[in-house]
Amino acid sequence: xxxxxxxxxxxxxxxxxxxxxxxxTHRHLARKLAIHxxxxxxxxxxxxALFAVLRDTRGDLGAVARxxxxxxxxxxxxxxxxxxxxxxxxxxxxxxxxxxxxxxGLINTSQFxxxxxxxxxxxxxxxxxxxxWAAPEAILRRVEWAFGQAGRGAGRxxxxxxxxxxxxxxxxxxxRAASRAGSAREALTLVLTSPEFQRR
Amino acid sequence: xxxxxxxxxxxxxxxxxxxASLALPGVRLAFAQAPGPARLVVVLLRGGLxxxxxxxxxxxxxxxxxxxxxALPEPGREDGLLDLGGRFGLHPRLSGIxxxxxxNEALILHAVAGPWxxxxxxxxxxxxxxxxxxxxxxxxxxxxxxALPPPPAGRAAGLAIGTTTPLLLRxxxxxxxxxxxxxxxxxxDLMARILDLNARDRALGPSLRDGVRARGYVLETxxxxxxxxxxxxxxxxxxxxxxxxxxxxxxxxxxxxxELGGWDTHAQQAARLxxxxxxMDEGLVALKQALGDVWRRTAVLVVTEFGRTARVNGTLGTxxxxxxAAFILGGAVQGGRMLGDWPGLAPAKLFQNxxxxxxxxxxxxxxxxLRDHLRLPRAAVDAAFPNSGETAPLGxxxxx
Numbered sequence: 159x160x161x162x163x164x165x166x167x168x169x170x171x172x173x174x175x176x177x178x179x180x181x182x183t184h185r186h187l188a189r190k191l192a193i194h195x196x197x198x199x200x201x202x203x204x205x206x207a208l209f210a211v212l213r214d215t216r217g218d219l220g221a222v223a224r225x226x227x228x229x230x231x232x233x234x235x236x237x238x239x240x241x242x243x244x245x246x247x248x249x250x251x252x253x254x255x256x257x258x259x260x261x262x263g264l265i266n267t268s269q270f271x272x273x274x275x276x277x278x279x280x281x282x283x284x285x286x287x288x289x290x291w292a293a294p295e296a297i298l299r300r301v302e303w304a305f306g307q308a309g310r311g312a313g314r315x316x317x318x319x320x321x322x323x324x325x326x327x328x329x330x331x332x333x334r335a336a337s338r339a340g341s342a343r344e345a346l347t348l349v350l351t352s353p354e355f356q357r358r
Numbered sequence: 359x360x361x362x363x364x365x366x367x368x369x370x371x372x373x374x375x376x377x378a379s380l381a382l383p384g385v386r387l388a389f390a391q392a393p394g395p396a397r398l399v400v401v402l403l404r405g406g407l408x409x410x411x412x413x414x415x416x417x418x419x420x421x422x423x424x425x426x427x428x429a430l431p432e433p434g435r436e437d438g439l440l441d442l443g444g445r446f447g448l449h450p451r452l453s454g455i456x457x458x459x460x461x462n463e464a465l466i467l468h469a470v471a472g473p474w475x476x477x478x479x480x481x482x483x484x485x486x487x488x489x490x491x492x493x494x495x496x497x498x499x500x501x502x503x504x505a506l507p508p509p510p511a512g513r514a515a516g517l518a519i520g521t522t523t524p525l526l527l528r529x530x531x532x533x534x535x536x537x538x539x540x541x542x543x544x545x546x547d548l549m550a551r552i553l554d555l556n557a558r559d560r561a562l563g564p565s566l567r568d569g570v571r572a573r574g575y576v577l578e579t580x581x582x583x584x585x586x587x588x589x590x591x592x593x594x595x596x597x598x599x600x601x602x603x604x605x606x607x608x609x610x611x612x613x614x615x616x617e618l619g620g621w622d623t624h625a626q627q628a629a630r631l632x633x634x635x636x637x638m639d640e641g642l643v644a645l646k647q648a649l650g651d652v653w654r655r656t657a658v659l660v661v662t663e664f665g666r667t668a669r670v671n672g673t674l675g676t677x678x679x680x681x682x683a684a685f686i687l688g689g690a691v692q693g694g695r696m697l698g699d700w701p702g703l704a705p706a707k708l709f710q711n712x713x714x715x716x717x718x719x720x721x722x723x724x725x726x727x728l729r730d731h732l733r734l735p736r737a738a739v740d741a742a743f744p745n746s747g748e749t750a751p752l753g754x755x756x757x758x
Contacts, residue, residue, distance in 0.1 A: 292565045333645075348551060
């Protein structure tokens with residue numbers, strides 16, 4: 159790229175600083191952020207908006223994060239990002255207001271669900287596309303795990319819980335299926351395994 | 359709640375199966391005083407088991423016309439019912455329970471219901487577990503525990519098998535909770551509903567279908583051939599076996615409860631019930647085997663929150679109803695008999711012109727078990743089932 163840097167640590171830092179200030183880096187980062195927070199194939203306008211912030215602020219991550227939150231496309235239903243296993247695990251536990259003691263078993267759970275905490279594959283880290291997380295066995299494990307967790311939530315009303323955690327995102331089909339379920343636990347399982355609950 | 363149609367229960371508990379009345383309780387007399395404390399297991403069938411399908415009144419003149427495609431061939435014919443004494447027959451998947459019946463260890467009751475008349479699963483299950491006509495904060499089985507001799511230090515008198523303690527066992531008395539490892543399989547019917555709900559999703563729909571196929575879930579309603587399950591009886595048998603092993607221990611719990619779902623068959627009932635019925639049967643056989651000698655002082659009450667509509671609906675299923683079937687199994691049980699006051703299936707005999715008319719209050723079964731099996735004093739039975747004075751304990755369940 160026509161640049162020369164000193165040998166040693168100082169040179170390395172200078173190289174990183176230079177790279178961080180490149181337009182190509184800003185575009186790459188904008189695209190990765192949009193893929194992670196908006197959609198697997200994000201709308202070009204969303205990528206452009208994030209890119210513009212990074213370019214104008216010379217790579218201010220705080221500023222781009224604020225712009226991300228303000229993006230309409232990040233919030234507009236239907237949400238399309240499939241929750242990765244750990245996101246899904248957290249969402250279920252929060253929805254059921256699981257007690258703090260439950261954290262002890264979560265390392266195992268994250269492994270069972272296919273995203274072992276602290277063990278992301280090097281060097282690329284966790285994948286970020288639906289197809290990477292939607293393998294049949296992986297989805298089946300989520301469903302089975304959710305059924306187990308729903309047992310803890312017995313006594314809760316599934317429709318109330320769905321409204322509390324998903325609000326306007328909840329689909330009428332899900333509420334209908336939950337209302338016809340054979341038990342409170344099965345109703346909760348249906349809410350927790352609905353397509354919209356598995357999205358973010 | 360209208361319960362005017364309930365006769366004085368217990369008084370009219372009739373022998374329904376004439377052939378079965380030849381059962382010889384005396385043969386078992388030697389076992390009646392089996393040493394050691396009594397064990398009581400309650401199995402909750404969540405979702406509303408169709409009693410008319412599991413226990414078919416094949417000799418009732420209105421049965422075949424009313425049930426049409428859900429009436430199975432009579433006993434002795436190919437894939438026919440398993441006879442229960444000439445008037446009733448068990449679904450062929452319940453062969454283990456039938457063997458217990460023939461060994462005088464199974465009592466089968468028909469036209470049973472709780473005092474509630476709600477058609478909501480959630481409400482009816484809460485009331486079934488509360489043991490009352492309104493929802494209580496504790497379950498009848500927990501309240502019954504309070505009257506038992508205190509368990510050894512550090513032990514609980516009651517045991518809930520599963521990920522959660524059902525309302526039935528919640529309350530003041532300490533109850534342990536146990537979940538065998540590796541039990542994660544869902545009831546096939548619930549899995550079918552989850553598949554339906556996700557079918558419209560372009561990623562999750564196909565993934566779930568493939569996953570379910572690979573695992574060999576029995577989903578006959580999806581047009582797939584039934585597959586051999588990895589473990590006979592599936593997770594319910596694992597739960598039942600665990601319950602039996604824990605209760606067989608010398609200082610094991612006196613009382614345990616666990617549950618089985620998959621009974622809410624609004625559509626394609628004949629196909630959808632095969633798996634749950636087989637699971638229930640294999641599980642109860644596994645429970646008996648795991649209990650070993652302790653089976654002789656055990657009674658198992660198998661109940662559901664309500665029966666289902668007497669007529670078959672437009673999707674070859676049945677909807678939430680009232681009267682249904684219940685089972686009491688065990689070496690301590692004076693079995694080999696059908697009990698209940700059969701109301702008949704003529705249109706005028708149906709409750710609200712749609713359900714089997716309930717003639718036995720489900721609480722009378724439980725009260726009979728508390729009084730005669732756990733030998734609780736009257737005050738304790740009344741505390742377990744408050745405001746049930748009009749519902750006398752059903753006598754004659756337990757060998758004397």
